[in-house]
Amino acid sequence: MCSSPSCAWRARLARGLAAIAVFVSFPAAALELPRERAVAGGLALVELGPALVAPQVGLDGVPVLVVGRPGGWTAVVGIPLEAEPGGLDLDVRVEGEPPRRLAVAVGPVRYAEQRLKVAPGKVDLSPADLARHERERLRSAEIVATWSAREPASLRMLPPVPGRRSGSFGLRRVFNDQPRKPHSGMDIAAPTGTPVVAAAAGRVIDTGDYFFNGNTVWIDHGRGLLTLYCHLSSIAVKPGDTVNAGARIGAVGATGRVTGPHLHWSVMLNRTMVDPALFLADGG
Secondary structure: OOOOHHHHHHHHHHHHHHHHHHHHOOOOOOOOOOOOEOEOOOEEEEEEEOOOOOOEEEEOOEEOEEEEEOOEEEEEEEOOOOOOOEEEEEEEEOOOOOOEEEEEEEEOOOOOEEEEOOOHHHOOOOHHHHHHHHHHHHHHHHHHOOOOOOOOOOOOEOOOOOOEEEEOOOOEEEEOOEEOOOOOOEEEEOOOOOEEEOOOOEEEEEEEEEOOOEEEEEEEEEOOEEEEEEEEEEEOOOOOOEEOOOOEEEEEEOOOOOOOOEEEEEEEEOOEEEOHHHHEOOOO
């Protein structure tokens, strides 16, 4: 065994070259990333650099999706619809390094607004309906907090149903001068009974009949990436089912608080709804 300084130096060099080989032998990311739009309701792609183990990233205490390989990791950050222009701070932890913070710039955006005059009964809930909605809101909060360790099979999604986009993401409706929350998904108009498919592979984590959303399906795609399908006329899956991208999960309907048949489709990252169009291969 060689114990001279030159031998020790060669050994250190060999270890260093082996580590470099580990980094360069993997692609920067194994998945095709969604389209970036760093505004409220959009998403930011934040490069984290190389690391042997995936960094842990959080936004306001909520885990953030991280994808990639040791040669380079990327945080896919959902930006809340209520975020103001400016910046968000990510908490980043890399094994063997001190914690750090990364700033994410959030640009300005202006979504459409629609003012409507409707009968008061269409806006104000009865005590019974309000109590039901509150129960369902608590249940939804538990579903939204779902976090599974598996990596999503894809970050590019299929349109869940063919049809005309009848309601845009971020639209703010004002009923009888009372503002409502911005629209948190994409509405796709289609006839009742039109098949609805899973936008990506995943596991069904909830189905049910909700006051506002009607017949509903939630799918977990991994690491805080969820999709939501609402107003279905029928549901073809149950909690615990594993589905492939394009698998039928139900049919278009007009259940819940709606005026006509359509699919409401939402995409969620780190517990915040983001624009589904950013995940579509055709750019939405």
